[in-house]
Amino acid sequence: MRHFIPSFLGALLVALLVTGATSAEPPETLRWRDHVDFLASDAMRGRQTGSPEHLKAAQYVASQFKSFGLEPAGVHGSFLQPVPFVWRRIDEPHTQVALVFADHVEPLVLGMDATVSMAIDEPDSLEAPLVFAGYGISVPEQGYDDLAKIDVKGKVVVYLNGGPASVTEPRRSQAQFAGERWARFKERGALGLIAIRNPRRAEGPWEIVAAQRFSPGMSLAERDVDERQGQRLSLSVNSATAQKWFEGSGHTFAEILALADSGAALPTFDLTPRVRAKVRFEKRTVTSQNVVALLRGRDPQLAREYVVLTGHLDHLGVGVPVAGDSIFNGAMDNASGVATLLEVARALAPAAKRPKRSVLFVVVTGEEKGLLGSYYWTKRPTEPLGKVAANVSIDMVLPIVPLRYLIIQGVDESTLGDLARSEAKDSGIDVLPDPEPQRNRFIRSDQFNFIRAGIPAVALSAGAVKGSPEDSLLHAWIRDRYHQPSDDLAQPIDPDAPAALIRYVTALTARVADAPARPTWSEQSFFRRYAMP
């Protein structure tokens, strides 16, 4: 483990390590800490989807829900919903990817030039022409369509992550969601997708991505819920060596990047080399777990509707060591969120506190594999999906700074957002606009699967005033701990923030569950289309 407390903040913050409780903490924080300590301990080995430790973590969560008096709402009278996955791990020594030019072949160094996704059945062998499709997004209603002028049939598509400034959020984010993107290319006959990592938008250095490439990749095993069906190649390309893909095309990667930096549209054109790939991997099926617990509402009528609270239990498991530590504990991502949900369940469970509608806690697996556990739940819902009134997602809120500001993803999209805003006001919390909409957070966690099912949703994260010490702390966390082994128990949190978060989520849940009417999408919301029959 690695301790990292920026020196300028060390003096500034009354920060405590996650382990080593002190009496200065409110009781909610102390109980929250107990859950985080258990779920993010080294013994949990990073709660990899499908691992025995994930099962143990799921059983812990189930037993906590049970102890608060919640009802099992998984399958077969248990708290668990089994989710079958195809598990794949790359056999890199027997895997080759190369660019084939007319007069020479340029082999790619895996981990250096590119990584191969294990989320799909990669080909035994494939050779295909390449086409550069700009950002690889199609938003015709806003006058932007990278697919309009190119033929992708029988080709592998190369694109740069991101989108032009002319396409507004959240539409830009939605267009970049893997399932949505592949659907557009698949219907036009493309064979595969190659994403060039955009260095301006990436979270953390390439080395972190490269180190993750030996981590197993997964897809949902039931074919009708596997959105990547038909995709034969999926690579992630390092921007530092991306130029080689553009040799002979009359364009340079530097030029593409400069255009992207300025927010401009990107050109689309055929690339000169063909891609040749021979991919070997180990493959098996594994089962992981969603945990589903029901807090039955007190109103006989409204209790048939549900406010669903989600947070993911899985994290990245054990991987290539960083600074001598190979366990990706996932304390903030997202043991912290699961701990928050548990304490919200405890707070709402007493008869006198029960809201009118039922509250369903859906603690999901496979989030780090592409939001798969939540997608599975929305496709195999354990309660009728049409009765789900709203979804609140708690994923990596980062209670490492005082909870004076919240960023509420989706706040302007629905009346659920209005309720979240009012509750924040009543709780003395200011709602800040998302300072980094280009990070696509509204589609990057489990709430997006609920949105796609037509259900109004919001997701929460801690915010800070730009340029403040708290802002620096949040940025330093993303840089130094996000998806790294240092997201462990030896990191500072704000002693009051978990308690404040638990109180806020509890109050918001009650407010939504007690409201006379179910939340609705705003007239002008892009996401409203998913709710239309």
Ligand SMILES: [Zn+2]
């Ligand atoms: Zn994560």
